[in-house]
Amino acid sequence: MAEYETVIGLEVHVELATKTKIFCGCSTKFGARPNENTCPVCMGMPGTLPVLNKKVVEYAIAVGLALNCDISRYSKFDRKNYFYPDNPQNYQISQLYMPICTNGFVNVTAGEGSKKIRIHEIHMEEDAGKLIHDDEEDVSLIDYNRAGVPLIEIVSEPDMSNAEEVIAYLKKLKTVIGYLGASDCKLQEGSMRADVNLSVRPVGKKELGTRTEMKNLSSFRAISRAIENEKKRQIKLIENGERVIQQTRHWDDKKGESYSMRSKEDAMDYRYFPEPDLMPLIISEKWIDEIKANEPEMAEQKIERYILQFNIPRYDAEQITSEKKFTEIFEETVDLGANPKKVSNWIMGETMRILKEEKDEPENLNISPKHLAKLIEIVDNNTINSSVAKDVFLQVYKNDVDPEVFVRENSLAQVSDAGELEGIILRILSENPKSVGDYMAGKKKAIGFLVGQTMKATKGTADPAMVNKLLTKLLNGYGN
């Protein structure tokens, strides 16, 4: 069997975080009642006209600048015509001929080092509504709340060759766009949607193979699996002497396989033409400069600042800035007076560990800086010991509890009253004559068991150093 390499390009749709829709004043808020956020314009009523939301253009330019794109000084909207009920006008206002941004790139770190992924273009367009099929009533219902929500589509060049690079690229987009505040980029909620264009070719061959486009990828894991699956499917076809057909495929994550939605032969003719209801967009240098000037602090800048200002290791700074949410928790907690390195430790240690364990996304984090600062404070002043601190943190992570209240209500405060501890230890010693005997006989290791018993008896709240000290003292005096 020949060696194959995979060639992947991505089309990423990102829902912009504007307050209102792209062509009307309706709210973009998620979770409203069906068709609550609609008006004659986004319902496609006869006689209505689109009016472009300036913020959409600003976000698109900001993302373009952050992704090293050329910003078109003259840009236009086009109509993409196709009949489907989720699309109230039966055409989508998009950009085909003169997109707002072209010719960019990002560097991503995947595997052994850095790779440059080129960006072909970024264009602006409107989202469609949602169809809900009611099998019981045998009807389809339409919710136009999402119709007209602004999107940008970021089209990469086919510069990726495996799932790892694809995910690194998507994470990079997510970070950059998140920092800009242009979108929250949630794959699960659909505010970021990635379509994977994939082809394979024998290693060494220059021309590209026939590609397929994979849709419905709603997690990094699904993307990974779909890429693996599609790569194998295409190689198998070629090995069997069959042809890869250019088609759009739908990924079924439950079954772990994809099926064809439509092939090129019955591909739609979208009859694109310039949108006559909107004027061409002429973008001034001044406007671009303003957007540049308003660009928020990005990851690279934060890393340098954290090292300088908070004196934390570069590694820590890099880890924290990998997600905007981490930086928010970090900065706000430090602002409350917590020690930066200790905050960093909580983020890099427990936070990332639990996130991984729970397969959760950082943007869902619900840890309030106030509570994290408090946790650090009560560890510092020995109210709780470090192992109890981890249990308390889990509660802060899960329910954002107030650590002080939680510790009090669950009697988790460290027992560091020597008299009280001595009483407990004496009881333990009398209950464990064998261990005491072993210790006296010279097996010093036996003290470990006795420490454990003491911690158990205090439900872990004892100060371990003090327990050790007291035990040694008492044992040494025991025989006397």
Added chain:
Amino acid sequence: MKNLTALELSRKIKEKEISIKEVLDYTFKSMEDNKDLNSFVLEMRDEAYRQAEDVQKKIDANEELSSLAGVPIAIKDNICIEGMRTTCCSKMLENFIPTYSATVIERLRAAGLIIVGKTNMDEFAMGSTGETGYFGPCVNPINKGYVTGGSSGGSAAAIASGQVKLALGSDTGGSIRLPGAYCNVVGIKPTYGTVSRNGLIAYASSFDQIGPMAENVADAAALLEIISGHDAFDSTSLNKESYDFSGFLNDFAGENTINGNALNINALNENALNENALNENALNGNALNINISNKIATNEIKVDNISNINNLKGLKIGIPVDYLGDGLDDEIRESIYKTKEILEKAGAIVSEFEMGMFKYSVPAYYIIACAEASSNLERYDGVKYGLRAKDYSELHSMYKKSRSQGFGAEVKKRIMLGSFLLSSGYYDAYYIKALKTRELIKQCFENALNTYDCILLPVSPSTAPRLGESLKNPLKMYLSDVYNVSANLCGLPAIVFPAGESREGLPIGLQFIGRRFGEQEILYAAATCEAAGRGPESKAACEAHERGVV
């Protein structure tokens, strides 16, 4: 009442010589008497009387109102009025009730005009005769065997028969001017972007423009002034400080000068676009800087007195002779030359010249208009509003059946043509070529309008055809737009005015086309021709009045 202009009527209402209710009683009686003309597809009696009460109260309280306050007006049925059935004279929208009103409707109401009904038209404004609508053909009041012209046929007929003195029409490729010419009515197709399209049900977005129709130039100008102005709901609406179209006309007998009332050109080319002031103007390739104000100022045209035959002194008018070749009725050509004499007597400098690109205007227009229409009419699918066929099996059968049953033949033809023209493989060959042609035609007009203040043209190659005659020969119908589509292709203002009648007694209308925002010059030229005795007092119109139609 029948001999009053709309401006005079409003004055009498304000002076309390007549109440709005009395005017409405007269109007609805006249609408009742003229049912056979099929001018109206919806009477808004209750609404009108209710509105009349409000306006009358304001008048009684001596509130300041517009020059046309209290005057009844008819609205073409492709302009949305909240809560009032708006059909575009299509079965597709037979029961459609808009949830919002067009910007022009809001403006009319704010100005105190009384909306009395919706007028008949060609289906979705697609037609040049007034015969393609679902509710049957519009009938020409001057001779009932003839068409009104289209697509604003009902609006023209309602005025020509005296049912109303004012109406709104819309003009995509001559839809105000053709019925104006066939019915002896004045109509204005404003500069693209002057009147908001918000609420005008689109046919071809880059051409559509709402415009006033009236018995005379002064009334039309006053109405244009009311409906003009920037609208944040229409990105193609232009942002101009003032739209003073009638000031100088009101003072025909006075001493006002044109330059005294000249448009404030400084604010002119600031394209408005949305509130965010995002886009700059695209029409005419961003070259809006036609500095007409200077020109007017240096020409020193004085409107001392309408009876002063020198009142067009210095105005340069061009007649494109290549537009007057084969296919044009001799009688209409003669009328052009008679008008030329009138203009020259009034002091204008009239010259003949070659415009160029004449034969390309109709093909370019129909390609672009059908392409845009095919997309604009996609929203009528039976899903959200309008007709949904009953006997469908699944989604695509619902689409097909609803659209097959909802649209008439002319509309289907243009949708199919437009869809074909935009299809991959044909887009460059037809659509792009048509856009290029449009640019060339624009250049021809721009060049001509660098030399001339306005251009005199026929409106139609012949007078009104008989009812039923044209639909058999669609190509001839499309060619009847040959003089009209250029103004739409170029976004230029045009005015149709009565210019006599044929030996058969059918009206002849001519048009002036002006520079972008050159409404003043064309209004002035048309008013001069009207005053020279070719206005509504023409024989046919007089007869219509005598017959007691009014």
